[in-house]
Amino acid sequence: MSCREFEEKLLDEGTNVQEARVLSHLHECSRCRGLYEDLAVLEKMNRSLRQGVKAPPDFYRKIAGSSMSGGDLARLLLGGLASVMLFVTSGALVPTTSAELPSSGEGEIVESRRPDSSRDRVRNRFQREDLHRWVKEDQPVSSSYVELRVEDSSGTPVLVRVPRTVEVRTSNLHYGLYWQRVSH
Amino acid sequence: MATTLTFADNALIVAYLKGDDYAFQILVDRYQDRLVNYIYNLIRDYDQAVDLSQETFIRVFRHAHRYKGNYKFSTWIYKIATNLALDEMRRRKRRGFFLTQRLFGISEQGEMELQISDGRPSPEVHLGSKEKARLLRIAIDSLPPRYRLVFVLKEVQELSLEETGNVLNLSVGTVKSRLHRAKRLLRDKLSRIL
Numbered sequence: 466m467s468c469r470e471f472e473e474k475l476l477d478e479g480t481n482v483q484e485a486r487v488l489s490h491l492h493e494c495s496r497c498r499g500l501y502e503d504l505a506v507l508e509k510m511n512r513s514l515r516q517g518v519k520a521p522p523d524f525y526r527k528i529a530g531s532s533m534s535g536g537d538l539a540r541l542l543l544g545g546l547a548s549v550m551l552f553v554t555s556g557a558l559v560p561t562t563s564a565e566l567p568s569s570g571e572g573e574i575v576e577s578r579r580p581d582s583s584r585d586r587v588r589n590r591f592q593r594e595d596l597h598r599w600v601k602e603d604q605p606v607s608s609s610y611v612e613l614r615v616e617d618s619s620g621t622p623v624l625v626r627v628p629r630t631v632e633v634r635t636s637n638l639h640y641g642l643y644w645q646r647v648s649h
Numbered sequence: 650m651a652t653t654l655t656f657a658d659n660a661l662i663v664a665y666l667k668g669d670d671y672a673f674q675i676l677v678d679r680y681q682d683r684l685v686n687y688i689y690n691l692i693r694d695y696d697q698a699v700d701l702s703q704e705t706f707i708r709v710f711r712h713a714h715r716y717k718g719n720y721k722f723s724t725w726i727y728k729i730a731t732n733l734a735l736d737e738m739r740r741r742k743r744r745g746f747f748l749t750q751r752l753f754g755i756s757e758q759g760e761m762e763l764q765i766s767d768g769r770p771s772p773e774v775h776l777g778s779k780e781k782a783r784l785l786r787i788a789i790d791s792l793p794p795r796y797r798l799v800f801v802l803k804e805v806q807e808l809s810l811e812e813t814g815n816v817l818n819l820s821v822g823t824v825k826s827r828l829h830r831a832k833r834l835l836r837d838k839l840s841r842i843l
Binding site for chain 2: 473476477500503504507508510511513514515518519520521524525527528529
């Protein structure tokens with residue numbers, strides 16, 4: 466491999482390139498090793514630019530205010546309020562304050578099953594495909610978990626169990642989608 | 650073993666168009682940090698980066714019905730953000746930011762020689778990561794926009810070559826050549842700290 470080929474490869478693919486002929490050239494050529502080392506440092510520095518600058522906590526508020534009609538906004542806010550009230554009145558759950566809940570926008574399925582297939586298969590389906598439609602209201606099974614009967618994108622009914630606490634936090638965005646549907 | 654439940658971008662757009670506002674909120678949550686970071690790395694003004702990111706989402710919100718799904722949602726949102734950032738860069742240039750740039754040594758072509766004065770640590774001295782990041786930002790800012798855009802999208806935002814090309818309406822070959830040029834320029838500009 467020539468120095469020119471090596472340089473092109475490195476500039477294209479970065480220093481993670483694992484091809485034997487690239488590594489062999491790297492071992493043999495001190496000039497190219499210098500390039501490799503410089504680019505490796507540059508890549509590390511690039512990573513630092515990905516961190517630190519984040520959106521402010523009230524980022525969504527302005528978008529919602531600018532984009533939605535008054536009715537839309539009221540529906541959104543009332544929907545969240547109604548959801549929380551539903552839990553309060555059900556007596557099945559003491560609502561958790563948002564400060565105690567995970568700040569992450571993602572939720573986890575802690576258990577999933579389908580009567581005619583293995584759990585693993587169901588898990589795999591959830592990893593690959595979107596849950597498509599909630600077909601039945603939540604069934605409280607404990608103070609910590611709730612079971613949901615849902616359909617995946619192929620229309621197959623699946624029973625999943627999710628942590629109950631995340632439902633209360635209407636700003637927990639991934640479960641927000643779920644929330645709106647069960648509260649209607 | 651726990652499984653993470655996520656919704657694909659396209660599915661969220663479809664849900665939003667069917668009246669599910671929370672679906673849009675999920676998309677905002679998913680992309681807000683990336684967009685603010687991206688625009689900040691182009692214009693170096695945090696408040697303006699936040700404003701432009703919010704404007705990006707507002708445009709997505711208003712024109713969601715136009716999204717056909719023939720390319721990735723992320724490509725679409727980065728395209729809008731890029732156009733807004735470029736408009737802002739042009740506006741700044743018109744308003745006389747170039748005077749400031751000249752004061753700091755940017756040439757007519759938009760390139761700036763990164764001067765590290767003698768008083769600064771020599772290459773043998775280990776610079777802290779914050780100082781290195783600061784120098785890298787100065788070096789990136791000194792790149793001509795055509796190189797800076799490609800570099801930030803591909804190397805900082807970690808988009809693929811194809812997606813970078815789709816965002817900027819460039820062929821993969823052009824993206825590669827601009828990326829090579831950007832890396833070579835940065836290597837030269839940062840030679841004393843690499």
